Amino acid sequence: MNRFSAVADPFVPHEFGRKVELMGGVPRVLVTRAAYSRMWHYVDIGDEEVGWLGTAERLPSGDFLIGEVFLLEQEVHATTTEISAEGVAALAEELITSRPDGVEMVSSIRFWGHSHVRMGTSPSGQDEFQMRLFRENECDWFVRGIFNKLGRAQFDIFLYKEGVIVRDAAWAIFEPVDTGERTQIEAEFSAKVRPKKYSASEFGFGRFGGGEVQSAVIGHSKKKGGRHGR
Numbered sequence: 516m517n518r519f520s521a522v523a524d525p526f527v528p529h530e531f532g533r534k535v536e537l538m539g540g541v542p543r544v545l546v547t548r549a550a551y552s553r554m555w556h557y558v559d560i561g562d563e564e565v566g567w568l569g570t571a572e573r574l575p576s577g578d579f580l581i582g583e584v585f586l587l588e589q590e591v592h593a594t595t596t597e598i599s600a601e602g603v604a605a606l607a608e609e610l611i612t613s614r615p616d617g618v619e620m621v622s623s624i625r626f627w628g629h630s631h632v633r634m635g636t637s638p639s640g641q642d643e644f645q646m647r648l649f650r651e652n653e654c655d656w657f658v659r660g661i662f663n664k665l666g667r668a669q670f671d672i673f674l675y676k677e678g679v680i681v682r683d684a685a686w687a688i689f690e691p692v693d694t695g696e697r698t699q700i701e702a703e704f705s706a707k708v709r710p711k712k713y714s715a716s717e718f719g720f721g722r723f724g725g726g727e728v729q730s731a732v733i734g735h736s737k738k739k740g741g742r743h744g745r
């Protein structure tokens with residue numbers, strides 16, 4: 516009651532903020548142009564909930580990069596998607612037999628994408644269950660992407676190790692700087708672009724002279740005064 520009494524008030528719970536801050540910022544999902552293009556075609560072609568897997572890596576910046584995506588062999592349904600063990604095994608075999616770095620590629624599969632066709636991109640119960648299965652495979656993290664034909668792509672980052680899910684993470688197309696191209700463009704720049712050289716007459720008092728500025732200011736103030744009926 517009395518704010519100045521000798522006894523402190525007991526602590527009582529307030530309306531908690533419950534905000535989580537990630538040290539180093541909230542990670543984004545970056546997508547290579549090749550992966551973006553393939554995923555768009557998958558979504559455009561499929562009228563069911565088609566699904567795929569992809570490689571992902573964590574960049575030094577903390578962001579996640581989707582590198583390459585692979586369509587799974589699957590039985591599709593209009594409103595559900597499931598990753599079958601057979602589909603994953605077939606993809607692993609395909610990569611290992613067709614690519615020199617196939618084994619490495621299989622171990623870097625940390626992305627699952629699927630289409631919700633024309634529905635919203637919020638995850639279904641099945642989608643959440645699938646992410647719990649990935650966790651049991653002892654991955655530190657996994658990225659999920661849900662897409663639809665209405666131009667929406669939603670990525671969720673599951674940081675299993677930290678026990679954090681970044682829902683609807685910011686995403687962007689990955690645009691690496693090509694150093695070879697950069698060197699060429701720099702050479703072209705120094706050949707074609709140079710500072711303008713002004714001749715003495717362009718700095719004449721006629722353009723920016725003190726007298727002219729002064730008269731312009733006076734003229735303006737007179738005009739303004741007149742308009743307001745002073």
Ligand SMILES: [Zn+2]
Nearest residue numbers: 596638639642
């Ligand atoms: Zn889904």
